Amino acid sequence: LTRESLQNGDWKELEFKEFNLNAQGMPSKFGALHPLLKVRKQVKDIFIQMGYEEMATNNYIESSFWNFDALFQPQQHPARDSHDTFFLRTPSTTKELPEDYVERVKRVHESGGYESRGYGCNWKREEAEKNLLRTHTTAVSSRILYLLAKEAQQPPFAPKKYFSIDRVFRNESVDRTHLAEFHQIEGWICDRGLTLGNLMGVLEDFFKRLGMSKLKFKPAYNPYTEPSMEIFGYHKGFRKWVEIGNSGMFRPEMLRPMGFPEDVEVIAWGLSLERPAMILYEIDNIREMFGHQVDL
Numbered sequence: 131l132t133r134e135s136l137q138n139g140d141w142k143e144l145e146f147k148e149f150n151l152n153a154q155g156m157p158s159k160f161g162a163l164h165p166l167l168k169v170r171k172q173v174k175d176i177f178i179q180m181g182y183e184e185m186a187t188n189n190y191i192e193s194s195f196w197n198f199d200a201l202f203q204p205q206q207h208p209a210r211d212s213h214d215t216f217f218l219r220t221p222s223t224t225k226e227l228p229e230d231y232v233e234r235v236k237r238v239h240e241s242g243g244y245e246s247r248g249y250g251c252n253w254k255r256e257e258a259e260k261n262l263l264r265t266h267t268t269a270v271s272s273r274i275l276y277l278l279a280k281e282a283q284q285p286p287f288a289p290k291k292y293f294s295i296d297r298v299f300r301n302e303s304v305d306r307t308h309l310a311e312f313h314q315i316e317g318w319i320c321d322r323g324l325t326l327g328n329l330m331g332v333l334e335d336f337f338k339r340l341g342m343s344k345l346k347f348k349p350a351y352n353p354y355t356e357p358s359m360e361i362f363g364y365h366k367g368f369r370k371w372v373e374i375g376n377s378g379m380f381r382p383e384m385l386r387p388m389g390f391p392e393d394v395e396v397i398a399w400g401l402s403l404e405r406p407a408m409i410l411y412e413i414d415n416i417r418e419m420f421g422h423q424v425d426l
């Protein structure tokens with residue numbers, strides 16, 4: 131079949147074989163974006179469209195102070211044991227901490243304040259100095275909120291909205307849907323007079339953009355948020371309610387020692403990247419997303 135035979139009509143005399151629509155195509159030699167990266171970009175675009183700034187989360191290593199103590203997580207909390215947390219051997223401790231702030235954190239843990247009773251514990255600095263692989267990106271949120279609180283000392287107070295999507299590490303047994311590390315997605319708004327209603331509204335807006343338009347909320351507990359809510363979304367495909375994240379209002383015992391004025395609140399929420407990626411890309415074993423795959 132040539133250009134000439136098509137132009138002068140000779141093609142009409144030629145014999146053609148049946149077109150085989152089931153024939154294997156030529157093997158493709160190009161790559162493909164990993165599902166996690168595609169969902170990470172999808173979620174990042176949602177936050178940017180909603181006006182959030184991205185937190186710098188390029189520090190996997192954190193001190194127990196920022197990962198736990200600044201969040202009012204008690205030093206006796208089981209999550210702080212080595213069977214749940216990866217502690218570092220070298221460097222095992224961080225000595226540089228903001229001393230005046232450390233004093234206020236110690237006091238709120240031991241004897242409360244800001245209408246809190248505290249834990250009545252004997253707060254140990256050496257516990258707070260232990261280095262670890264961060265167990266949540268809320269460790270980064272506490273650092274950024276501390277800086278915002280210092281800025282809030284010089285009026286006018288400016289409301290802020292931040293998000294992060296990055297790796298976190300937990301010393302947990304692995305199974306079909308859990309590995310010792312996962313990517314946490316976290317968003318929060320810091321403003322005057324925020325309420326739980328605002329949090330519910332923000333969550334409805336955020337998850338609607340992820341395809342979840344019917345939500346319900348269940349009371350929950352986190353050491354650093356009060357009230358706290360588990361978030362459930364109705365998945366049309368599965369025709370059932372799916373747990374899609376956790377949320378709450380950061381406690382006064384976390385915000386006041388940082389220096390925020392009384393009427394400033396922070397509403398926050400978190401979810402993982404792996405769970406939506408597995409659902410959106412119909413991957414039923416999390417291991418299919420990691421490691422060397424022949425037929426990804």
Ligand SMILES: COC[C@@H]1[C@H](c2ccc(C#Cc3ccccc3)cc2)[C@@H]2CN(C(=O)Nc3ccc(OC4CC4)cc3)C[C@@H](O)[C@@H](O)CN12
Pocket residue numbers: 268314315316340341342352355372373374375376377378398399400401402403405406409410
């Ligand atoms: C150790 O496991 C923690 C992880 C992870 C998680 C849980 C809580 C937080 C948080 C938080 C938080 C709370 C208050 C303030 C700040 C942060 C972050 C990640 C998911 C949170 N979860 C989760 O991601 N589920 C999920 C999320 C989105 C989704 O998308 C649908 C397609 C549209 C589907 C499912 C819920 C469960 O999977 C849960 O069993 C596992 N959770």
